[in-house]
Each structure stands twice: as C-alpha cells, then as structure tokens.
Amino acid sequence: MNFRMFRLALAALAPAALAFSASLGASEALAQAASPSPSPEVSASPSPAPSASPAPASSPAPAASASPAPAASPTPAASASPAPSGSPAPSTPPAAAQNPPPAATVQTADPFGQEIKLEAKKVVVAKGSANWDSAFDTLVESLKSLNAMLEKQGIKPSGNPLIVYTSTDDTGFTFLAEVPVDQEPKNLPKAMSMGQSPEGRALKFVHRGSYDNMDNTYEAITNHLDEKKLEAKDTFIEEYLTDPIKTAEDKLVINVYVPLK
Helix, strand or coil, X not given: CHHHHHHHHHHHHHHHHHHHHHHXXXXXXXXXXXXXXXXXXXXXXXXXXXXXXXXXXXXXXXXXXXXXXXXXXXXXXXXXXXXXXXXXXXXXXXXXXXXXXXXXXXXXXXXXXXXXXXXXXXXXXXXXXXXXXXXXXXXXXXXXXXXXXXXXXCCCCCCCCEXXXXXXXXXXXXXXXXXXXXXXXXXXXXXEEEEECCCEEEEEEEEECCHHHHHHHHHHHHHHHHHHCCCECCCEEEEECCCCCCCCHHHCEEEEEEEEC
C-alpha cells in the first residue's frame, strides 16, 4: 500500500515541474536538466515510507513468537506421560519370577517310599467290589453315594476320601470307600456303616495322572519293597488329594499308603 502511494506522489510532481519550466521560457533546457534533481528529493520523501513498512512487519514477529509459547507447554506434558507407563514395567518381572518356583517344588517334593505313621480317623464306610475294567467308575460311584448321604444330613467331610483295597485277584477286587467325618451320621443305609481308617507304620508314595496308569505306580512300589526287603500287609490305601468326582482323570493326584508288617 505504501509503495503505491509512493508511485502516485511521484506522478503528481511531474506536471508541476513542467509548469515551472514553461514560465521560465528561455531556460527550458536548464529546467529540464534540473528536473532530475527533484527525483532525488522525491526519492528522499519515500525513504521514510519504506522504513515505516518494516516497522509493521516487525510487529507481527512477536505475535508469531507468542504462538510457539503455548506449543512449548504440551511438550512437558508429553514427557510426563511416559513416567506412569514406565512404572508398571518393573512390577511385571517379579510377578513372573514367582510362578516357576512353586511348580518345581511341588514336583520335587513328591515322596517315594517315605515312612510315616497313619493316624486312625472316624470315617463313614461303604463296602464294594469291582472288576478291573470298570474299577475307577465303580469307585467314583461309591464316593458319590457317600457324599450324597452326608450332604443330605448337612455333614461336611473332615478329610480327603479314601479307598482301602481289602483283596485283589486277576478279575477284580473288594474295597472300602471311606470319607472322614467329625459328626456321625444318623440312619445310615444298609450298605454303609461307621468305622475307623487304617493306622500304623506305612510307606507313602504319590501318583499323578489317570487311574489307568496306576499299574506303573504299583509296579514301582513293588520294586521298591523288594529292593529294601520290606514286608507289606495285604492292604493298600489310596487318598485322593483331588476330588475324583469333579477332577479330570488325567489330573488326579493320589497318595498311596502301603502299611508295613
């Protein structure tokens, strides 16, 4: 805008110079020679105009510098966000580091042939017999009937269920299904009775896995007895640490007790 005014002022001065030269007449040549001199004067008048134009240009500069100032404030806010995200990182490794040790200790802590003393417990007993082909199903049904009777009378078991093998042959076996209780049930069915679990010196073994694989465990037990030259009674006791009614068969954990003579 100032540059346009500078051009208009320059055009207005040109006719004034011509009128001045006409009045002189004879010195026209000199007036025309002197006409360039006003051009410096005119150029001197615009010089302040250019100097004034930079002044407004410099005033927006602070306005531009003011806009980065708010932009600088988000920068610290962004740096603060990584701090919380970094804090959970240390907490994760300790949690992961604590899981493996318990799993390892459970496996290595399994006793094999540990001599213990069994304490007699008050138990409700159901007698039964089974073929080897349907052994586990028969045992589970016997324990189910005991649990159903106790639940009906509002009595809770005081220990893990037991299976006591009283005799075996090639086709099957006889057994006692026992559930420890503190309170004696009333009006027991004919197939049930009250009794005591076996007591005395015994060797403790642990079986993990399905009931079908118990043969491998009992074979290892027999080899251990032969190696140690130990004489066992004809009774074997299984304590089910995992509920055989609700637990998958391949997840069973069973303590096997071999009473000694």
